[in-house]
Amino acid sequence: MSLALDQNPVPTPARISLDKMFPSGIFLGLIGTIIMIALIFTSHGATKTSIAGSYLFGWIFWFGISLGSFGFLTLYHTVQGKWMLPGLRIFEAGGGPIAMIVMFLLFLPISVPVLLHQHFLYVWVDPHLQATEAILKWKAPYLNATGWFIRTFIWFGSWIAISAGLIASTKRQEKSGSSKEIVLRNNWGAPALIWFFLSATFCMTDWVMSLDYRWFSTMFGLWSAIAVGIGAFSFATMIVCSNMDRDVYKNLIGPDVTRDMGNILFVLAMLWAYTSFAQFLIIWSGNLPETNFYYVERSKFGWNAIGLVTMVGQYFIPFVALLTPRNRKIPKNLAFIAGFMLVMHLVDVYLYVMPAIRQNGPRPTGWDFLALASIGLLWLGVVSGVLRKTALIPTFDTRLEASHGH
Amino acid sequence: MAVQEQLPREILIGGEQNYGSVNQIIDKVILNNGLHRKWFYITLLLGVMGTGLMLVSIGWLLYMGIGIWGNQIPVGWAWDIVNFVWWIGIGHAGTLISAILLLLRQQWRNSINRFAEAMTIFAVMCAGMYPLLHTGRPWVDYWLFPYPNILGLWPQYRSPLFWDVCAVSTYFTVSLLFWYMGLVPDMASLRDRATNKFAKYGYAIACLGWRGSAKHWHRYEQANLLLAGFATPLVLSVHSTVSFDFAMSVVPGWNPTIFPPYFVAGAVYGGFAMVLNFAIPIRKAYKLEDLITMKHIDWMCKIMLATSLIVFYGYAMEVFFGWYSGSKGEIDLTVYRMVGEYKLEYWMLIFCNCVAPQTMWFPKLRQNLWVVWIVAAIAGLGMWLERFVIIPMCLQINPLPAIDRPYHPTIWDIALFTGTIGFFTMLMMLFVRALPTINIFEVKDLLYKTIRSEGKSEIIKPATAVGVE
Numbered sequence: 001m002s003l004a005l006d007q008n009p010v011p012t013p014a015r016i017s018l019d020k021m022f023p024s025g026i027f028l029g030l031i032g033t034i035i036m037i038a039l040i041f042t043s044h045g046a047t048k049t050s051i052a053g054s055y056l057f058g059w060i061f062w063f064g065i066s067l068g069s070f071g072f073l074t075l076y077h078t079v080q081g082k083w084m085l086p087g088l089r090i091f092e093a094g095g096g097p098i099a100m101i102v103m104f105l106l107f108l109p110i111s112v113p114v115l116l117h118q119h120f121l122y123v124w125v126d127p128h129l130q131a132t133e134a135i136l137k138w139k140a141p142y143l144n145a146t147g148w149f150i151r152t153f154i155w156f157g158s159w160i161a162i163s164a165g166l167i168a169s170t171k172r173q174e175k176s177g178s179s180k181e182i183v184l185r186n187n188w189g190a191p192a193l194i195w196f197f198l199s200a201t202f203c204m205t206d207w208v209m210s211l212d213y214r215w216f217s218t219m220f221g222l223w224s225a226i227a228v229g230i231g232a233f234s235f236a237t238m239i240v241c242s243n244m245d246r247d248v249y250k251n252l253i254g255p256d257v258t259r260d261m262g263n264i265l266f267v268l269a270m271l272w273a274y275t276s277f278a279q280f281l282i283i284w285s286g287n288l289p290e291t292n293f294y295y296v297e298r299s300k301f302g303w304n305a306i307g308l309v310t311m312v313g314q315y316f317i318p319f320v321a322l323l324t325p326r327n328r329k330i331p332k333n334l335a336f337i338a339g340f341m342l343v344m345h346l347v348d349v350y351l352y353v354m355p356a357i358r359q360n361g362p363r364p365t366g367w368d369f370l371a372l373a374s375i376g377l378l379w380l381g382v383v384s385g386v387l388r389k390t391a392l393i394p395t396f397d398t399r400l401e402a403s404h405g406h
Numbered sequence: 407m408a409v410q411e412q413l414p415r416e417i418l419i420g421g422e423q424n425y426g427s428v429n430q431i432i433d434k435v436i437l438n439n440g441l442h443r444k445w446f447y448i449t450l451l452l453g454v455m456g457t458g459l460m461l462v463s464i465g466w467l468l469y470m471g472i473g474i475w476g477n478q479i480p481v482g483w484a485w486d487i488v489n490f491v492w493w494i495g496i497g498h499a500g501t502l503i504s505a506i507l508l509l510l511r512q513q514w515r516n517s518i519n520r521f522a523e524a525m526t527i528f529a530v531m532c533a534g535m536y537p538l539l540h541t542g543r544p545w546v547d548y549w550l551f552p553y554p555n556i557l558g559l560w561p562q563y564r565s566p567l568f569w570d571v572c573a574v575s576t577y578f579t580v581s582l583l584f585w586y587m588g589l590v591p592d593m594a595s596l597r598d599r600a601t602n603k604f605a606k607y608g609y610a611i612a613c614l615g616w617r618g619s620a621k622h623w624h625r626y627e628q629a630n631l632l633l634a635g636f637a638t639p640l641v642l643s644v645h646s647t648v649s650f651d652f653a654m655s656v657v658p659g660w661n662p663t664i665f666p667p668y669f670v671a672g673a674v675y676g677g678f679a680m681v682l683n684f685a686i687p688i689r690k691a692y693k694l695e696d697l698i699t700m701k702h703i704d705w706m707c708k709i710m711l712a713t714s715l716i717v718f719y720g721y722a723m724e725v726f727f728g729w730y731s732g733s734k735g736e737i738d739l740t741v742y743r744m745v746g747e748y749k750l751e752y753w754m755l756i757f758c759n760c761v762a763p764q765t766m767w768f769p770k771l772r773q774n775l776w777v778v779w780i781v782a783a784i785a786g787l788g789m790w791l792e793r794f795v796i797i798p799m800c801l802q803i804n805p806l807p808a809i810d811r812p813y814h815p816t817i818w819d820i821a822l823f824t825g826t827i828g829f830f831t832m833l834m835m836l837f838v839r840a841l842p843t844i845n846i847f848e849v850k851d852l853l854y855k856t857i858r859s860e861g862k863s864e865i866i867k868p869a870t871a872v873g874v875e
């Protein structure tokens with residue numbers, strides 16, 4: 001079976017609302033980010049820790065969308081699900097080499113101080129603590145500043161190389177039309193997907209779990225991979241469904257595809273609840289001093305209210321909303337649900353990052369909002385810039401066109 | 407204009423088929439007595455002998471008590487619970503294929519779902535036997551259920567063991583209903599085609615008056631979808647609950663937080679392996695190659711590979727976080743597994759579940775039925791070893807230095823396990839003999855969709871076009 005397509009899919013300007021983020025998002029985001037970085041390095045003591053914590057929180061949230069996009073990119077090339085086609089270009093842009101390089105550069109204000117043993121955020125890099133704490137001595141072969149920094153390079157290097165390779169292959173196929181490229185990507189997709197899970201596990205162990213060096217959980221890696229998946233898929237669904245009346249999507253994406261996208265969000269919400277609850281239940285019932293403090297900290301000073309919000313907002317509301325076929329069929333409804341899930345994901349990130357930094361309860365500061373907004377604007381600007389150069393619906397996979405009579 | 411090549415369509419039904427030929431291929435296994443060769447009767451006989459061994463083992467157990475098993479202190483849970491978890495896991499592939507793949511609209515499930523569902527029922531029967539016998543006084547096992555009684559005795563609702571009773575009994579009920587309901591239209595078809603009077607009456611009673619009217623089909627579709635909706639969370643929750651039997655304790659090695667998803671993945675891995683172990687010889691013996699195609703085998707192999715990788719991930723996390731935890735109990739256990747007295751079992755487990763399935767990466771090996779069958783058999787062994795490594799091995803390494811007797815199973819542990827394998831085999835053979843191993847009407851539905859998508863509607867002929875032997 002073969003279909004003839006336009007060989008040169010030149011995009012028209014401002015096809016979707018996200019296009020407007022370029023280049024203004026980059027300029028505004030850059031200004032905010034520079035202010036945040038300057039504040040981190042000019043402040044001292046608890047203020048420095050608090051501002052750096054805000055920066056880390058904002059970075060983890062937007063980086064999570066990039067990492068989740070990378071995960072869906074590898075998943076698409078492994079299983080080639082039609083349901084991923086509307087969001088594929090967004091995954092390529094969000095999890096692609098340019099976005100990853102930007103996220104790597106934005107992480108330098110956090111990672112370089114670790115290498116220099118500045119312990120305002122990750123207390124375990126304090127040489128005095130490393131010399132006196134028995135648990136840190138034990139973990140030193142893995143949890144050491146140099147190793148942590150080298151691993152950061154490895155994670156980003158691998159994501160950039162893999163996503164660049166997969167995207168280059170799709171571009172080659174768009175030019176040549178050869179199905180050999182599909183087979184090639186299919187062969188590399190599965191190992192890349194395995195690498196996504198492994199790298200997500202260990203990078204989140206390094207960057208988030210080690211904020212409290214005493215804590216550990218075997219579920220944390222899988223849980224993080226699902227969480228970043230929610231971030232990426234809800235972002236892509238929100239963008240696609242809220243622009244459904246635009247020419248670029250209007251005649252290509254029908255209720256069959258939006259229903260599938262809604263189903264994936266539904267499954268992700270269920271998986272998040274499943275892994276979160278299982279981890280909580282096992283730690284709560286074991287009540288062992290090695291692990292229970294993680295939830296004890298999150299049950300005090302108002303953190304429990306945030307936990308309740310994620311329970312209701314990240315699971316119960318999406319569960320009920322997405323169980324209704326009508327909501328999965330009507331793009332505006334689905335866009336709203338996806339947007340809501342993205343906001344709840346943000347609250348969830350706040351809950352698993354911030355209690356290690358601010359033990360006295362969830363008291364969001366202006367720095368939290370500035371970090372989130374500036375890194376976000378920068379990220380959105382970059383993704384928008386990448387998306388503008390490409391056709392929003394992939395032309396190498398013709399199933400959407402075929403199923404809608406084009 | 408660039409021409410975008412697409413990969414060829416997947417072929418799920420081989421040969422030139424029509425409704426009549428589909429009926430003929432599946433029905434002949436039941437209606438044609440001459441088709442069953444010597445191997446069928448030998449396998450059935452082995453199954454019957456195994457069942458006999460199982461009954462003798464249970465009889466002796468009831469007479470003597472569970473002291474005839476190798477269970478001791480501290481290894482209070484041993485082969486009985488290992489076998490319980492193993493058998494429950496075997497059943498999961500059936501529910502995955504019939505419910506989850508139905509919800510995902512995966513048409514390739516149609517040729518293998520009936521077979522896998524039967525496996526689920528029989529495997530859960532074998533599994534349920536173990537905890538019931540392990541109570542020591544199985545004649546009062548009804549105490550496990552919450553019911554008003556003059557003793558004022560209630561189960562401990564906070565115990566995962568009680569959750570297990572609820573989960574497994576619900577799972578068995580839903581699986582049985584799902585299986586039986588799917589059989590109704592096919593049994594009606596057999597009723598209409600059987601020439602033997604007893605068979606005709608038997609199928610007539612079993613098919614509950616099915617006439618194939620539009621109303622019947624409408625109700626069937628609704629009920630099928632509802633049961634699939636129930637079964638999907640059930641299949642995940644049952645094995646998660648089984649994992650909680652261990653994870654809710656504080657025994658080192660029993661409470662990693664990854665246990666629930668890793669148990670579910672392991673169950674699907676072992677279950678798919680068992681489906682392959684039975685499907686490959688039966689497909690060959692009854693010439694079902696056109697309906698259980700190499701594409702089906704290929705996809706089952708891929709699922710086996712994917713789930714083995716999840717299990718592998720679980721083992722890796724156990725080892726890494728066992729070390730990273732810095733907890734003495736976890737570190738000792740991790741080292742004990744690798745170099746302790748059961749190290750052979752541990753490394754065999756790694757070979758069976760992590761190394762051997764990697765062969766399934768290669769399409770040529772997935773097309774070689776001998777390789778697939780052997781890898782599937784290794785996977786079954788690996789999943790049994792996994793439960794052995796988790797259950798007795800974690801209990802064996804105990805904080806009390808006075809307790810140093812190694813655990814060994816007795817002849818009765820082995821006899822009962824062998825017996826349940828025989829019982830399972832006997833039930834599978836009887837199932838193959840008496841009921842359609844492949845879902846007739848779903849394959850016809852698939853055939854209709856395939857033919858329609860290819861625009862060859864003239865091939866669709868009524869079932870009466872091809873007669874019965």
